[in-house]
Amino acid sequence: MMVCLGNICRSPTAEAVFQALIDRRGLGDEIEVDSCGTGGGSAGWYKDGGFSYHEGDAADSRMTAVAKERGVKLTSRSRPLTPEDLNTFDYIMAMDYDNVTAIFRAADYWSTSGKEVPPRSEVEGKVRRMATYCTKTKEEVVPDPYYGGKAGFELVLDLLEDACTGLIDEIVAKRK
Numbered sequence: 001m002m003v004c005l006g007n008i009c010r011s012p013t014a015e016a017v018f019q020a021l022i023d024r025r026g027l028g029d030e031i032e033v034d035s036c037g038t039g040g041g042s043a044g045w046y047k048d049g050g051f052s053y054h055e056g057d058a059a060d061s062r063m064t065a066v067a068k069e070r071g072v073k074l075t076s077r078s079r080p081l082t083p084e085d086l087n088t089f090d091y092i093m094a095m096d097y098d099n100v101t102a103i104f105r106a107a108d109y110w111s112t113s114g115k116e117v118p119p120r121s122e123v124e125g126k127v128r129r130m131a132t133y134c135t136k137t138k139e140e141v142v143p144d145p146y147y148g149g150k151a152g153f154e155l156v157l158d159l160l161e162d163a164c165t166g167l168i169d170e171i172v173a174k175r176k
Contacts, residue, residue, distance in 0.1 A: 001092045009146055009156065131159060
């Protein structure tokens, strides 16, 4: 599960890049990828009655254009992280530290409000920062390009191409 703030720039791009790697390696029957957001800036997105900005929206047009230049097609629609995601996915890939915090905040809330989610220790074992899988760069986070120009979107794609390769290599190695 690829996770960013609004699920319109970084995480849908990570989903598309990772899906292309899955397809190239013939792992489509073994690995599932999806993307979501942590509310897009809405403070109570994970609470009953909360809402997520951008929910249902296509990926940002600027991100879509940069990705298209590299042959990456973004097709997902924005949605928020759900309790089911915490149960379904083995890897929950946060694009930055704020996303990590938001995932834990939501998981803690859900666990105390009767939602079925894994114990906190299990969630902690699943949540990782995407940039830690970069092999060519030493970035700590995949920065949000939303308020910047084209170069920011290109940087995001560079980092995600690198990190997705590192991530799939780890997954494949662990399956051996």
